[in-house]
Amino acid sequence: MKIGVLGPRGTYSELAARSYFKDKGEFVFYPMITDVAKAVEHGEVQAGVIPVESLREGTVGEALDALAWTDVRVQAEIVLPVSHSLLGVGGTTLEKITQVLSHPQALAQCRDFLREKLPNAELIEMASTAKAAEQVGKLRQQHMAAIGPKELAKLYGLDVLVEIQSGETNVTRFLCLSKRDERRTGNDKTSIVFYTDTDRPGILHEILGEFASRGINLTKIESRPSKKALGDYLFFIDFEGHREEDKIKKALSEIKEKTAMLKVVGSYPKRF
Amino acid sequence: MKIGVLGPRGTYSELAARSYFKDKGEFVFYPMITDVAKAVEHGEVQAGVIPVESLREGTVGEALDALAWTDVRVQAEIVLPVSHSLLGVGGTTLEKITQVLSHPQALAQCRDFLREKLPNAELIEMASTAKAAEQVGKLRQQHMAAIGPKELAKLYGLDVLVEIQSGETNVTRFLCLSKRDERRTGNDKTSIVFYTDTDRPGILHEILGEFASRGINLTKIESRPSKKALGDYLFFIDFEGHREEDKIKKALSEIKEKTAMLKVVGSYPKRF
Numbered sequence: 029m030k031i032g033v034l035g036p037r038g039t040y041s042e043l044a045a046r047s048y049f050k051d052k053g054e055f056v057f058y059p060m061i062t063d064v065a066k067a068v069e070h071g072e073v074q075a076g077v078i079p080v081e082s083l084r085e086g087t088v089g090e091a092l093d094a095l096a097w098t099d100v101r102v103q104a105e106i107v108l109p110v111s112h113s114l115l116g117v118g119g120t121t122l123e124k125i126t127q128v129l130s131h132p133q134a135l136a137q138c139r140d141f142l143r144e145k146l147p148n149a150e151l152i153e154m155a156s157t158a159k160a161a162e163q164v165g166k167l168r169q170q171h172m173a174a175i176g177p178k179e180l181a182k183l184y185g186l187d188v189l190v191e192i193q194s195g196e197t198n199v200t201r202f203l204c205l206s207k208r209d210e211r212r213t214g215n216d217k218t219s220i221v222f223y224t225d226t227d228r229p230g231i232l233h234e235i236l237g238e239f240a241s242r243g244i245n246l247t248k249i250e251s252r253p254s255k256k257a258l259g260d261y262l263f264f265i266d267f268e269g270h271r272e273e274d275k276i277k278k279a280l281s282e283i284k285e286k287t288a289m290l291k292v293v294g295s296y297p298k299r300f
Numbered sequence: 301m302k303i304g305v306l307g308p309r310g311t312y313s314e315l316a317a318r319s320y321f322k323d324k325g326e327f328v329f330y331p332m333i334t335d336v337a338k339a340v341e342h343g344e345v346q347a348g349v350i351p352v353e354s355l356r357e358g359t360v361g362e363a364l365d366a367l368a369w370t371d372v373r374v375q376a377e378i379v380l381p382v383s384h385s386l387l388g389v390g391g392t393t394l395e396k397i398t399q400v401l402s403h404p405q406a407l408a409q410c411r412d413f414l415r416e417k418l419p420n421a422e423l424i425e426m427a428s429t430a431k432a433a434e435q436v437g438k439l440r441q442q443h444m445a446a447i448g449p450k451e452l453a454k455l456y457g458l459d460v461l462v463e464i465q466s467g468e469t470n471v472t473r474f475l476c477l478s479k480r481d482e483r484r485t486g487n488d489k490t491s492i493v494f495y496t497d498t499d500r501p502g503i504l505h506e507i508l509g510e511f512a513s514r515g516i517n518l519t520k521i522e523s524r525p526s527k528k529a530l531g532d533y534l535f536f537i538d539f540e541g542h543r544e545e546d547k548i549k550k551a552l553s554e555i556k557e558k559t560a561m562l563k564v565v566g567s568y569p570k571r572f
Contacts, residue, residue, distance in 0.1 A: 086361045132425065152426075153427055230515075236502075243501050248533070251521050253354075
């Protein structure tokens with residue numbers, strides 16, 4: 029079984045994929061979230077793992093676009109505690125570091141640490157934490173450090189200089205994409221995306237009413253530009269229950285009547 | 301009058317600030333959106349301009365956090381067409397470019413151009429488009445190019461190699477922050493942020509009902525992690541009307557009863 033993952037080797041997406049699939053597959057690495065989703069859509073891989081939101085930094089926009097615009101389903105959610113470490117070449121110390129490389133979200137998540145311990149370091153944004161560690165491992169300069177999971181140290185020949193955060197304070201939610209979603213387990217969640225081509229007051233209220241009147245609990249709501257005009261949105265909603273339950277079937281069929289586009293992205297076991 | 305802007309010189313935020321304030325102030329540049337908001341809160345500057353959403357890439361999370369967690373008001377919204385250009389040193393050509401530097405959002409916005417014209421170039425993410433142009437201007441290598449507004453070319457001694465997009469296809473919305481919001485003009489918008497400490501089904505539906513039942517049109521809704529637990533959200537809503545209008549006063553006072561925290565971030569003239 030081939031599993032598409034946001035690359036390069038050593039990203040948090042790979043850690044999430046390993047925690048879910050154990051060693052039951054071959055990982056294929058892609059440079060962008062969109063590429064992972066397209067690989068699933070075209071059958072190059074049988075599943076794909078992408079990050080969708082982090083407790084600290086919020087939703088990953090590119091992941092929502094992938095759910096809306098590629099023909100894939102959500103098969104599972106994976107929740108992973110994220111622990112950042114500062115990684116550098118052997119023999120360096122905190123005092124020598126003048127450049128810190130990482131993904132913008134990881135730099136943002138370590139803002140307090142950086143302000144306190146490395147207030148004068150230059151922050152360099154990279155496409156992923158793994159890319160940052162790869163770069164530091166390649167250049168081998170004592171003034172450079174990368175921020176990422178400590179698993180990257182071994183992969184790129186680096187030392188763990190500081191373990192910055194404990195996993196308790198930051199978790200990331202990943203989605204496992206595939207061509208099909210999951211059967212009912214009795215403790216499920218469903219993700220949908222819809223578009224209304226009217227901006228009359230109350231349309232979103234009416235749609236939420238289809239859930240509220242049936243006692244269906246929403247776990248997330250997000251709007252995202254439709255890219256047609258500023259202020260024109262796609263809505264992403266997660267709620268508790270499976271799309272094959274009667275009350276959910278009824279809610280979705282009412283919502284379909286009220287919207288210009290409704291896509292049921294998938295039902296899958298609830299993990300948090 | 302001092303105006304805080306996301307720096308360095310030449311960012312789209314500076315262009316937005318110039319389009320709004322003309323030449324009526326002195327610009328002070330800050331490295332992060334949070335820093336601009338804090339400078340306004342502490343009175344170091346009398347106003348601050350930050351990006352809040354782009355048509356293509358969606359909401360800027362750091363801007364929402366700044367609205368929620370600093371004591372500032374929104375005084376105005378500024379909508380700016382964003383046109384990206386490819387900038388390089390004199391004498392270079394598209395064929396020589398192997399590295400492209402820019403802000404992640406600008407690289408994402410130019411994805412189609414890059415795939416078609418520079419499919420093999422390495423993409424390097426920088427903290428801002430201006431930082432990218434500054435770097436290319438400093439190193440003066442023929443194989444490097446930056447993506448950003450063409451105004452950056454003059455500032456950093458570069459040539460415009462390609463004008464990538466027309467402004468029609470991409471616009472960015474900026475907010476002007478200050479200690480006070482604006483008086484009623486008759487064509488206004490209001491931004492609020494609230495937090496509910498209950499997850500009972502229907503709470504968001506009830507809150508939206510306060511707007512729907514009074515015919516108040518929502519222009520945006522966004523959820524964002526409260527950073528207390530995954531799935532626990534702050535909600536950001538923009539709607540038409542001024543906080544001093546009777547029906548809006550009534551809606552807000554009902555919502556205050558239903559929420560654990562409600563902040564009226566400000567009322568300001570509607571620009572789109």
